[in-house]
C-alpha cells in the first residue's frame with residue numbers, strides 16, 4: 001500500500017474471484033471460475049474487453065496445433081469453433097490461426113460475460129493492492145471515474161499481461177533478455193482501408209515486392225505481414241511496425257512506441273502500399289489499434305520457471321495444466337524480426353507452478369506474464385496458450401478458495417477436472 005492510497009477508501013465490491021485484465025487470458029479465467037458457481041468480477045482499463053486480439057486490432061488467435069499435433073483444446077478450442085461458426089477463417093499449420101475482425105471477438109466475449117453473470121468494470125485501472133504479512137492479498141485499489149476505490153475478493157487472478165498486480169503485491173519478476181534486460185520490440189497494428197481487393201495481388205506476390213525493395217530499418221518483419229480480418233471487407237490489418245528500446249511499463253515508453261509506430265505506418269502507406277501495390281492507390285489508414293502491442297514486459301517468477309530447453313525438448317510435467325506448441329518467436333530487441341526462429345513439433349507442458357507467484361498465497365497468473373525465461377516466454381505468450389493457462393487458473397479457483405491457498409490445490413484432481421471441464425455457454429449453443 002503506498003502513500004496515495006493509504007487513506008480511507010470506499011469499498012466497491014467483494015467477490016469470490018477478482019480478475020485484473022480482460023485480455024483472452026483473463027476472460028477465459030473469469031468464465032471458468034464462474035462456470036463453478038463463483039462470483040466473479042473483471043477489472044479492465046480499456047473501454048472494451050479482449051486485450052490484444054481486440055484492442056490491439058490483431059483479430060487473431062494462434063497456437064492451437066502445429067497443423068497436426070493438437071496442443072490446446074478445451075475452452076480456447078470451443079471459443080475458436082464458435083468464431084469459425086460465425087465466419088472466422090481458420091488457417092491450419094504453423095501454429096494454426098483463427099482470423100476475424102476484432103469486433104466479432106469482442107461480441108462473443110460480451111455474450112460470455114452476460115451468460116456467466118460476470119461483473120465487468122471497464123475504464124478501471126488497478127493501481128495498488130493490500131497484502132498481509134502471510135502473502136495474502138485482501139483487496140486491490142482501483143482508479144476510475146468515481147475516484148479511488150477498494151475491491152476485495154478471496155482469490156485474485158492477474159491477467160494484466162504485464163503482471164501489474166503481482167508486481168504491486170511484491171512478487172519477484174524478471175524482464176527482457178538476460179544479457180541486458182532488453183525486451184522484444186513492440187508494435188502498433190494499424191488498419192488500411194479503401195483497398196480495391198479485386199486488384200490486390202496474392203499475398204505471396206506482395207511479400208515478394210516487399211522483400212525485393214530497400215527497407216528502412218527498423219520496420220518489423222523481413223517479410224510483408226498482414227492479418228486478413230475478413231475476406232469480405234476492403235480492409236487489412238498490418239502488423240509491421242516495430243519500436244525498439246522503449247520501456248513498456250512507463251507511460252513515456254508506451255508513448256514512444258506509439259509515436260515510432262505511427263510514423264512507420266505513415267511511411268508504409270505512402271511509400272510502399274500506395275506506390276507499389278496494385279489496389280492500394282487510394283488506400284488510407286482508417287485506424288490505429290488503441291492498445292500498444294507489447295510483446296514482452298514482466299515475467300512473474302513462480303514456483304517453477306519454464307525454460308528454453310523445456311520448450312525445445314517438448315518436456316512434460318506431472319503438474320502441467322496447459323500446453324504450448326508455438327515456436328520460439330523472439331522479435332529481436334535490436335532490429336528486424338525474421339519470423340519464428342525455431343519451430344517445435346512436440347507440445348511442451350506448462351506446470352501449475354508457473355502460475356503461482358512466489359510469496360503470495362491467493363494469486364494466480366493467467367496469460368502472458370507466467371513464470372518463464374525470455375526464450376520460453378516468446379512461445380508461451382501466444383493467445384491459445386494464454387487462454388489455456390486462463391482456463392487452468394479459473395478452474396483451480398474454487399479449490400484454491402476452499403483450501404485458502406493456491407498451493408493446497410490437488411493437482412491430479414485439477415488435471416482430471418481440466419480434462420472433463422464442461423462449458424455451459426458452448427453446450428447450450430450446441431443444443432440449438
Ligand SMILES: Cc1cc2nc3c(=O)[nH]c(=O)nc-3n(C[C@H](O)[C@H](O)[C@H](O)COP(=O)(O)OP(=O)(O)OC[C@H]3O[C@@H](n4cnc5c(N)ncnc54)[C@H](O)[C@@H]3O)c2cc1C
Nearest residue numbers: 021023024025045051052062126160161293367368381383
Ligand atoms: C503486435 C503483436 C502481434 C501478435 N500476434 C499474435 C498472433 O498473430 N497470434 C497470437 O495468438 N498471438 C499474437 N500475439 C501475442 C498475444 O496477442 C499476446 O501475448 C496475448 O494476447 C496476451 O494475452 P493476455 O490476456 O495475457 O494479455 P493482454 O491481451 O495484453 O490483456 C491484458 C489486459 O489487461 C488490461 N490491463 C493491463 N494492466 C491493467 C491494469 N493495471 N488495470 C486494469 N487493466 C489492466 C489491458 O488493458 C488488457 O486488456 C501478438 C502480440 C503482439 C503484441
